[in-house]
Amino acid sequence: MGKWFWKTKNIELYVEKKKICFEVKVVPFWYEGFGLMFKNKKNAKPLLFDYAFSTRMSIFSFFIPFNFLAVWINKDNKIIELKIVKPNTPKVKPNKKFKKLIEIPMTKNYQNVTSFIFNNSDKMLKIKIL
Secondary structure (H helix, E strand, C coil), X not given: CCHHHCEEEEXXXXXXXXXXXXXXXXXXXXXXXXXXXCCCCCCCCCEEXXXXXXXXXXXXXXXXXXXXXXXXXXXXXXXXXXXXXXXXXXXXXXXXXXEEEEEEECCHHHHHHHHHHHHCCCCCCEEXXX
């Protein structure tokens, strides 16, 4: 897909005095069923799915050749759940309703982001989507 179809946003995660920022591609509604499918490990970018309503919809990882971190966010922009999704998993569903989902490839390019999230997951992470 051409660059003009994809908007980008910046994500800022905070915990205490530490902060990390990274860019995500905003997934258009007509591309929601594909997500990271058919992406290669080297070029995969984090994706942001922003739904019009809160849901408990499940995701799957068919045709995704690498692990990714699913970060579910509620309507108040609070992280409600994290899961590592392995390739070819038929159904992954959070325990609570969510409004946004970020899929972060677990690759060298985003190791600092996933490490920050895991190292601080027991603390209250704050998130800003800019």
